[in-house]
Amino acid sequence: MIRTVVFDIGETLVRDDRYWASWADWLGAPRHTVAALVGAVVAQGRDNADALRLIKPGIDLAAEYAAREAAGRGEQLDETDLYPDVRPVLARLQGLGVRVVIAGNQSIKVGQLLRELDLPADFVATSGEWGAAKPSEEFFARVLDASGDAGSRETLYVGDHPANDVAPAAAAGLLTAHLRRGPWGHLWADTPEAEAADWRIDGLMELTEIVTP
CATH class of the missing domain: 3.40.50.1000 (HAD superfamily/HAD-like)
Structure with missing residues (x-):
């Protein structure tokens, strides 16, 4: 039971639509591009955050997350x-x-x-x-x-x-x-x-x- x-x-x-769209907007990338890259890295069995690393090589995700929050553009639900x-x-x-x-x-x-x-x-x-x-x-x-x-x-x-x-x-x-x-x-x-x-x-x-x- x-x-x-x-x-x-x-x-x-x-x-997850809003989550990835907000990252695309923050990084100045087309939303379709980020969505497609998320699908690509998922298909390869990689961390989905690798999509953001492809958009911005060397990105410090923790720092970017904090910056988004400070700018009032952080996670929403x-x-x-x-x-x-x-x-x-x-x-x-x-x-x-x-x-x-x-x-x-x-x-x-x-x-x-x-x-x-x-x-x-x-x-x-x-x-x-x-x-x-x-x-x-x-x-x-x-x-x-x-x-x-x-x-x-x-x-x-x-x-x-x-x-x-x-x-x-x-x-x-x-x-x-x-x-x-x-x-x-x-x-x-x-x-x-x-x-x-x-x-x-x-x-x-x-x-x-x-x-x-």
């Missing part, structure tokens, strides 16, 4: 950034008595912005707040701590990235669901890593059937 469902954030709950099925499925899961946790690789600020959205969730945390990022063992140990009194085989981790979500969550003993959404979710949907998930879904509402005994 699944007692806790834990959600990745980027391209699981939140669209509101209702329009959520996928349409997010609120309905979170509310439905809570209505079924399932503990809902949100935990992904994001900054401290994104954690704050998510909490301000007042989503139907019992716990929200980011890698920036934890000081541990996926796919590390420490991140998923934190996930288990956040799952309340549910054991690892009663906790389901949902994400779009086979290498960052499915594989390490399974290694930590959690149940896993691979979501076919976003560039990672679509590109690697038919890889052995994605196929190893306990469930493979095309939308979050499918989770209500999975958790119902």
